[in-house]
Amino acid sequence: QLQLQESGPGLVTPSETLSLTCTVSDDSISSYSYFWSWIRQPPGKGLEWIGSVYDGGSTSYNPSLRTRATMSIDTSRRQFSLKLTSVTAADTAVYYCTRGLSGDKVDYWGQGTLVTVSS
Amino acid sequence: DVVMTQSPLSLPVTLGQPASISCRSSQSLVYSDGVAYLSWFQQRPGQSPRRLIYRASNRDSGVPDRFSGSGSGTEFTLKISRVEAEDVGIYYCMQGTHWPPVTFGGGTKVEIK
Numbered sequence: 515q516l517q518l519q520e521s522g523p524g525l526v527t528p529s530e531t532l533s534l535t536c537t538v539s540d541d542s543i544s545s546y547s548y549f550w551s552w553i554r555q556p557p558g559k560g561l562e563w564i565g566s567v568y569d570g571g572s573t574s575y576n577p578s579l580r581t582r583a584t585m586s587i588d589t590s591r592r593q594f595s596l597k598l599t600s601v602t603a604a605d606t607a608v609y610y611c612t613r614g615l616s617g618d619k620v621d622y623w624g625q626g627t628l629v630t631v632s633s
Numbered sequence: 634d635v636v637m638t639q640s641p642l643s644l645p646v647t648l649g650q651p652a653s654i655s656c657r658s659s660q661s662l663v664y665s666d667g668v669a670y671l672s673w674f675q676q677r678p679g680q681s682p683r684r685l686i687y688r689a690s691n692r693d694s695g696v697p698d699r700f701s702g703s704g705s706g707t708e709f710t711l712k713i714s715r716v717e718a719e720d721v722g723i724y725y726c727m728q729g730t731h732w733p734p735v736t737f738g739g740g741t742k743v744e745i746k
Contacts, residue, residue: 551735561674561682561725563735576734577634610681617670618688619729623681 516540518611518624526605526631532598536611536624543592546570549614550587550594554607555626562607567594568616601631635659635731639724639738645746652713654741656726661706662689663730670729673702673711676740677722685724686711713743721745 522534534552542548552564565575567585575583579598587594598605608628614620636659646652662669673686684693686702689709699714713720726738 560740561727561737563733563737565733566735574733578734614729617664617666617668617729618672619670619732619735620672620674620727621684621687621693623683626681 516542516613516622518613518622520609520611520624520627522609522627522629524628524630526601526629527633528602528631529600532596532601532605532629532631534596534609534611534627534629535593536595538592538594538613541592542613543587543594544589547615549616549619550585551612551614551620552583552585552596553610553612553620553623554605555610556604556607564596564598564609566619603631605629606631634734635662635728635736637726637728637736637738639726639741641741642739643742643744645744646713646716647746648718649715652716652720652743654711654724654726654743656704656709656711656738658707658709658728660731662709662728663706669705669709671702671704671709672727672729673700674725674727675720675722676725677719680722682725716743716745718745 517539549568551566584597608626610626611624669689674682676682723740
């Protein structure tokens with residue numbers, strides 16, 4: 515069974531950069547069949563897709579985040595990552611990393627990690 | 634962006650009774666390959682979401698057969714034939730056809746009466 519594990523600071527200062535890493539339990543991260551995505555959920559609210567990395571390094575992001583999000587993938591470490599710049603309190607959320615086939619986009623989810631933006 | 638609209642917002646159900654959740658998209662979700670990339674997720678309290686249904690009507694491995702998905706174009710439905718206590722949670726639909734961005738419905742909260 516695939517496992518995805520998010521890691522990173524639980525507290526980020528406003529205007530700073532949020533950095534998260536997702537570690538993948540198997541070699542599927544090397545396959546071009548999958549999309550690797552970040553999705554977030556503010557406390558008590560719904561789900562928002564942040565972006566995906568696929569085809570070995572291509573990326574696509576939610577336009578709502580403008581240019582603040584950057585994703586990358588490191589297949590040798592079985593990891594992919596998210597950086598979100600200029601964070602505000604509105605970026606406080608549980609951040610999930612996910613995997614999915616190219617059409618479906620999302621199937622497996624990590625357990626999620628709560629990131630709070632506060633001074 | 635494709636807007637996904639779910640109804641109802643809240644769904645109180647008696648144990649053993651059926652439940653139905655609607656998801657409507659602002660444009661057809663049928664991709665050029667003929668597939669509607671519409672998924673349903675269940676999020677139990679305090680847990681990560683779990684996919685139940687993909688491509689509108691395909692049940693994921695390990696999902697009880699009381700869950701079923703149907704629909705095409707812009708109208709989709711998730712049905713629970715007989716609600717059990719473990720089905721309490723929030724259900725989301727999601728489209729992967731027209732992206733970026735991938736978009737989710739606002740969620741439907743299923744609770745026991």
